[in-house]
Amino acid sequence: MDKPTMFEPYQAAADIDVVPAYFPIPGLGIVPVNSFVLKAAQPVLVDTGLVPLSDEFMEKLSSVIDPVDLRWLWLTHTDQDHIGSLWRILEAAPKLRIITTYLGVGKMSLYAPLPMDRIYLLNPGQSIDVGDRILTAVKPPSYDAPETTGFYDPKTSAFFSADCLGALMSEPVENVADMDSENLRKGMVKWATVDAPWLHIVDGTLFAQSLDNIRELSPKHILSAHLPAACDMTEELLGYLETVPTTQPFVGPDQKALEAMLKVMTGA
Ligand SMILES: [Fe+2]
Numbered sequence: 001m002d003k004p005t006m007f008e009p010y011q012a013a014a015d016i017d018v019v020p021a022y023f024p025i026p027g028l029g030i031v032p033v034n035s036f037v038l039k040a041a042q043p044v045l046v047d048t049g050l051v052p053l054s055d056e057f058m059e060k061l062s063s064v065i066d067p068v069d070l071r072w073l074w075l076t077h078t079d080q081d082h083i084g085s086l087w088r089i090l091e092a093a094p095k096l097r098i099i100t101t102y103l104g105v106g107k108m109s110l111y112a113p114l115p116m117d118r119i120y121l122l123n124p125g126q127s128i129d130v131g132d133r134i135l136t137a138v139k140p141p142s143y144d145a146p147e148t149t150g151f152y153d154p155k156t157s158a159f160f161s162a163d164c165l166g167a168l169m170s171e172p173v174e175n176v177a178d179m180d181s182e183n184l185r186k187g188m189v190k191w192a193t194v195d196a197p198w199l200h201i202v203d204g205t206l207f208a209q210s211l212d213n214i215r216e217l218s219p220k221h222i223l224s225a226h227l228p229a230a231c232d233m234t235e236e237l238l239g240y241l242e243t244v245p246t247t248q249p250f251v252g253p254d255q256k257a258l259e260a261m262l263k264v265m266t267g268a
């Protein structure tokens with residue numbers, strides 16, 4: 001895969017659809033970029049995909065729900081791989097409000113301010129009623145942006161983990177269980193070292209506590225923006241993440257390595 005590509009939506013649970021894409025990272029493989037539709041009484045879209053795939057994103061989204069029916073956009077954070085169709089969604093879903101944090105609003109204002117009457121501020125630990133269930137905002141154990149909030153849905157027993165628990169992969173799969181476990185472990189560790197380099201300087205005990213907070217929720221489904229849907233694998237995935245602080249920090253290719261890569265890519 002040499003360019004960002006959208007795939008067909010699939011169901012992760014009875015009322016959760018995944019709208020998946022993959023983004024290639026030269027030298028590292030591919031990373032999933034998922035959005036989700038939680039078909040609650042008040043339907044919730046979780047993130048809005050990649051900027052360059054916005055047309056396809058809107059098309060795939062429309063195949064799982066009429067955007068006009070969306071009531072909430074849970075914006076996990078404001079990175080470019082999560083806000084790709086944000087403005088089109090605001091237009092297509094006039095009843096929709098964006099669940100984010102004060103910092104999320106602030107960071108968006110550096111780019112294009114969000115309309116304040118379409119905002120709903122929710123901090124980690126706080127909850128919101130979406131008609132047939134109450135979603136609770138959760139700070140994931142790892143993240144790359146300070147405004148990040150994931151959430152827990154008790155009705156489906158799903159933890160929407162934002163960037164946390166993602167993985168670099170070699171090929172697309174629909175279900176994490178289809179991946180070789182050693183490749184999964186390596187891909188998850190590599191992703192976490194890239195996405196959250198601060199994991200190498202955290203207090204191991206405090207980090208373990210933040211993982212225990214997720215274990216206490218005991219989610220059946222882990223729905224990361226950067227991992228195919230994972231069912232009944234929570235302990236395995238948290239176990240891989242737990243090892244990250246003691247692993248090798250990621251160092252990106254330098255100029256010499258870049259020139260070597262370009263030589264291979266261009267055949268020069
Ligand atoms: Fe991010």
Ligand SMILES: [Fe+2]
Pocket residue numbers: 079081082162163225226
């Ligand atoms: Fe991300």
